[in-house]
Amino acid sequence: MALIVQKYGGTSVGTVDRIEKIAHKIDAFRDKGDDLVVVVSAMSGETNRLLELAEAVHPHVRGRELDVLLSTGEQVTIALLSMALNRLGCPARSYTGSQVHILTDNVFNKARIRTIEQEKIRADIERGCVVVVAGFQGVDEQGNITTLGRGGSDTTAVALAAALKADECQIYTDVEGVYTTDPRVVGEARRLDRITFEEMLEMASLGSKVLQIRSVEFAGKYNVPLRVLSSFVEGPGTLITLEDEHMEDALISGIAFSRDEAQLTITGVPDHPGVAYRIIGAVSDLNVEVDMIVQNVGADDTTDFTFTVHRNDYERSLAGLQTAATELNAREVRGDTKIAKVSLVGVGMRSHAGIASKMFGALGKEGINILMISTSEIKISVIIQEKYLELAVRALHDAFELARHPKDRVDTANP
């Protein structure tokens, strides 16, 4: 008999009808004999409704009271789901983050989980109950309500699975799993049976929005097998685990992309030690996160810097950079918001050369110019003009034969 933690997101519990469907699903699961702990989000739209109320009484409000407000969203769902289960004759008990004592630090609006009390959950499970826990929320040492930030329900589920040493943590979403790339861009995109935590992290941070990054980190850290499945369509989903012998023998697992980038360039900077710090420092002092950074050698003892930031941070960053440019007596500052990032991700590329050249070749064949390149152990990212984004993703998906299972690919040789 396995212990499974399941998490249903806002869309899955978005209406009373859907809550009833999920209750039937859970009841059927119970009949198979597994023990279940279920984590739910607020009904879709509810968090935004609450945020609008908050905006109306106190624009841009943050802090303690916002968490008191937002945490009601999940509390409504746990009650309704437990009622629906009880009506089906399936014993169920709901718990808020505070009741099951999901202890967090005291950083309101984006708290981090420290510990979870298991006592009540274990006792309920032993009595044959389905335990329904509110995602996204916890309580600090002083008893204040905290929330984990958007998407935090995934983290709650993984943290519960880790604490209870569950056999699997299943994240139910509106997609059928993790795909080789976004199926809306590439029709033949293929659902992956398995993917490693590392790859999933790269996919998630590069714009693939299936799972919240922190929950993947957490699952990796505590080695909680994590499965992404659809709430609406039956299927095995995608299992996210440590790398093992069952892994697909692939060089590349998937292609992630993001349109949220903007590029900034400063040219003709004196090539002295400390200059990089002064340039990037000027931007990060504004609380802007810098993503890719490239430095080129320029002419006559000067150098050129290019880096990317989130598109929302572009204007602020440009202003900060211009100030720095004046101080550094740089030649020019320029920027571009019409760019996009495309990345190949795969643990297999660690042991294989030639991935980068094949990638650049495929893009070149389509006439797509590469503006920046950045690589890590399991990923190669390029910045291109935004208008080429779909073309680039399709070209790479074809070139690396991602629509086929790895064992059927032409050039997937064993190392």
Added chain:
Amino acid sequence: MALIVQKYGGTSVGTVDRIEKIAHKIDAFRDKGDDLVVVVSAMSGETNRLLELAEAVHPHVRGRELDVLLSTGEQVTIALLSMALNRLGCPARSYTGSQVHILTDNVFNKARIRTIEQEKIRADIERGCVVVVAGFQGVDEQGNITTLGRGGSDTTAVALAAALKADECQIYTDVEGVYTTDPRVVGEARRLDRITFEEMLEMASLGSKVLQIRSVEFAGKYNVPLRVLSSFVEGPGTLITLEDEHMEDALISGIAFSRDEAQLTITGVPDHPGVAYRIIGAVSDLNVEVDMIVQNVGADDTTDFTFTVHRNDYERSLAGLQTAATELNAREVRGDTKIAKVSLVGVGMRSHAGIASKMFGALGKEGINILMISTSEIKISVIIQEKYLELAVRALHDAFELARHPKDRVDTANP
């Protein structure tokens, strides 16, 4: 410097605009130097919205999960009001019933308060904070969320005032105080400056819906001065206290009435010991509360019984009574739902004869037939045909000169 507990009901916090108005009101109060603990209800409509959701997933649901659901209503309000106060620069902190540890028994949906922890509230008050507490809710010894039943926010406020030994508990509503009778029926109805707990209990239980009965009982028991005021109109409201020398020197304080009654009669019952028990028992076994009971001596060793029940319980009661009638070999069972109850209430009538005869005279002059009479120390109630209700209330209001202040009344003599 006084410590005041204020309670704002659902209508007073029904919209974001109203919450902001209440915040300004509270902020102005603070500026006068008093310490404030504020209890709020759910925004009007919210509890019904939540009940509809519950009905949709589990019709007629009761018990633990309903309280988890309903308690979110007040939690939203405490957060929004605290945000609004903080925005005005008025420090405020919100607490759910569970956070401030309003310990109740474990009767879900209608729990009773046992104790309240004062520590956090006192500490916040000392730091100059307005403490905002969710009404209507508490927590049992196992940490389960409980609710006090409809109108329970009044009880929360009074219980907090009692625990904190507050100088006054102010209940803000949509009326300007307690009136001599319903101003919608009698245009000249007069706001009372003061009324005793006892009188208020009679007024409340007789259909005057200003305050929840349990909160008045609670205030009387712990001698918490209770003031009813309007959220929307400035004014002193009505103070509900122990009887004292400041009391209006009135025989009659007010006229309460109710249309929710139905009358049942059983005639020709053998006049034996135990018969009353068998008749009333047959009805109360159905969990019906019996209000007025009158027994008349009938002809030839039989007796007639008449009693009233809530109109909603009429059909069930009639069926029960008919069964009892067959067993008792009674002559006849009949009933009437077109009746109403009118009551004179006043602590002054204890020491004055002649109130009843004056009442009956005033009704007789208008041609209103009295169907039943019942009296207590501070109240006389009559049952009349419903169609005469408004006429009767106006006639009595005139006869006892309630529109005038007691010292200006013609026949208000000192005893």
